[in-house]
Amino acid sequence: MEVVFFSVFLSISPAGYPCALVYRRVLFHQPATVVHLFHTISGLALAAFNFGAQLYHSAVCILVQFLMLRLMGRTVTTVLSSFTFQMIYLLAGYYYTATEEYDIKWTMPHCVLTLKLVGLSFDYYDGGKEPSQLSSEQKNSAVQSVPSLLEVCGFSYFYGGFLVGPQFTLRSYQRLVAGELTDCPGKPPNSAVPAMKRFAVGFVCVVIYTIFSPYYPDNYFLTDEFEAQPFWYRCIFMLLWVKIILYKYVSCWLIAEGVCILSGLGYNGVVDGKHQWDACANMKVWLFETTPLFAGTIASFNINTNAWAARHVFKRLKFLGNKMLSHVTTLLFLSIWHGLHSGYFMCFSMEFLIIIVERQAQALVRDSPLLTKLANSALYPLIYVVQQFIHWLFMGYALVPFCLFTYDKWLQVCSSVYFCGHVFFLTALLIMPYLRKALVPKKERSQKKQE
Template sequence: MEWIYAPLRIILNSSCLFLILLFILGYPVALIHRYYVSSNDKKIQHLYFIICGLLFGYYNFGFGIGHQFVNILAIYLLLKLVGGTLYSAVIALVFNMAYLLIGYYATETEEYDIVWTMPHCVLVLRLSGLVFDVYDGSKPEESLSKDAKKVALKKAPTLLETAAYCYFPTSFLVGPQFPFRRYSDFVSGENKDKIQNSSDCVIAASKRAGLGVMYLLIFTVGSMYYNESYILGEEYSNLPFLRRCFSLAVWAHITLYKYVSCWLICEGSCIMSGITYNGIDENDQTRWDGCANINVFLFETALNFNKDYINSFNINTNNWMFQYVYKRLKFLGNKYLSQIGVLLFLALWHGFHSGYYMSFFMEFVCVAMEKDFLSILERNKTFQEALSKPGWSILKKIVLKLYAFVFMAPCVAPLALMSYSKWWQVEKSVYFYAILFWLCWPIYRPLVSFLLPPNKVRKE
């Protein structure tokens, strides 16, 4: 029975235990609001969310959760005094990031720290996006993009509304991220009848919760064999090269399952509340994916980084970065500079550890290489037609899946191990195969272009 008791000991001895319990408590909190609180005045609902959120935060972080209220009050006063302007948006972003970075400096260690800075990094995006939405609401509607029109705010929310939005109990700890307009419509009773009269809501929430628990169990059991100590140990370093690469890939996926399980469980509680309602699809089925942060099927079947992994993992954060950072850097006049700006912001948002910057640097060169390779491939229609044949199509998917599975590991290692001494040892043990493969692309690109020349256009 050791195979049963060992995972339980890992969970019970884990510092994440209290956090997992709070994720699960989000379900009864959502149900209480749905059946007993949602029919009350909006102020009562705001207070309910604030009280529950503060209790959750205090239970896990003590009085450290007070840092969030200081930040919330500062942004509320900023909007009150300066209003929705470009200056207020820039000041808010700088202030929020500065507060977070000071927190990182004061609390950061060599391990993954479950302290008040963890929910605070979610708060930074939430409050910064809120100020940008108020700024967009002050501009002529015809000047806004399609996405900006959906979230722009004509007036700044009150302090009570802002605090309730930030302390929303099923999402403020680790996400998911969503705009204030979604929260405001939810509290106002938009689509209330469709939410409360639909059993799909409970079914969808239960499915995500079950999937989250399954991933949590896989992570717990897998961590017994593939953990940080193993990857940094002598047994791993003595493996043959190919086995080291494959073992690193298995460890990387198991490590990511920790995040996947948390997002799924939290998303389930958000679905239970009804805030994730996203309309009706073409099959007349209710959609509850308004706060989805992981596309499990796409993540598990990913064949590349440029589209599959990026579009399936940490979806809400990626959307936020695209909406509020990438698009705002359009004045640079270069999409690569905008991408670098986004990745630098992401690395800084995670903290000061060198592993964050290495991981996002590898993402940049990887995506650039894949895009360029795809542009060469698209010009050779003959090769594409050959790959579309049944036998070659299956072989292509197998090769791409092996590529995505094995090459994702060196990107995850710096992000998960964080400190230079650890991630450098792991990258060195596999001879930096991933970063060299992507960085050396300009060297072997001419050969690829020669082997896959563009089809000539026949002239009449």
């Protein structure tokens, strides 16, 4: 796992920040062509440094995407062709490079690129619609004219988002190149301090991960020593393991976000008189650390990818007329996008079950006078501690398959803790209607049914 950070730091920390400084100080007032060329060359250099000749995979997909936009125009065929080609190429890459370990290979940045290129086809398609047909979100991202090949390359290889994200639209990139993403019109943004703050938080997360990850390795789950430990120990280990392992992702995203902020791409306008730099935020660190809810962790983690899935999958499935089906389809897409291992499907199916139960539990607390009173009482700090224990224990339970990949491995670990996550949430799902009957007054229940 440490290889991940070595690669990311070599690519983002020493290279991304100097590239952003060069753009600010030398290229900010240069023509768009020069800026696109700089972003393309710097991104290709990162790709070559990390993956050598395998950078041709990204080049092929970018070229094909450009040709689709040029030759097929603003049509549903373009969108479907883009989605099909890019996903098949990515999945073929997963298939031919798959191992049972977490490897640094060309498919790592390519999964980020796949979303970027598919999103581009959606945004180009939206650019041909009447404004009245678009949501405010779609209006902001719609591409009004076909981009040049160099522009698509600059957008795709931009050094702040090529390796680990974040996701951003071509319109945002175009505004960056035009010098519009700044708090000082006509001048480079005053973003050095916000950028360094995110870098500093990311660096702290790296330090935490580096110090503690050797004590919580993934492969320990598969040892006889782990099997020999008592049940409570296995659960506590799983809880601590997931807290440490997630800092790996948190640190990467925070450091990459700092690059985007420094360049100006992170500029998000003015709110309450203050300039915002969170347009590329992939983490809400405070929420991530303090929320006792699974939904809160999801909302604070990998924000831009989740927003991409909501915008281009969930919301575009509105025609199905069923939010539950749209939710399931979105999670299925995310499972496939992550890879072909069964662990991804198990992780996202567990997420779906947990979120359903959590929503029902929140509604129960809200509608029950007794539970509402209890939640607002002096006992809440104790309730909060119990919530956090349940939250992180079962977050670990859900993420074990995600990190161990294959059926034989994650099944062994889930068996070792007696499938406690499935038992807990399936039981909760079954008894929730009875708890509602017992704890919610009849009048409240009848009002909810009418609504």
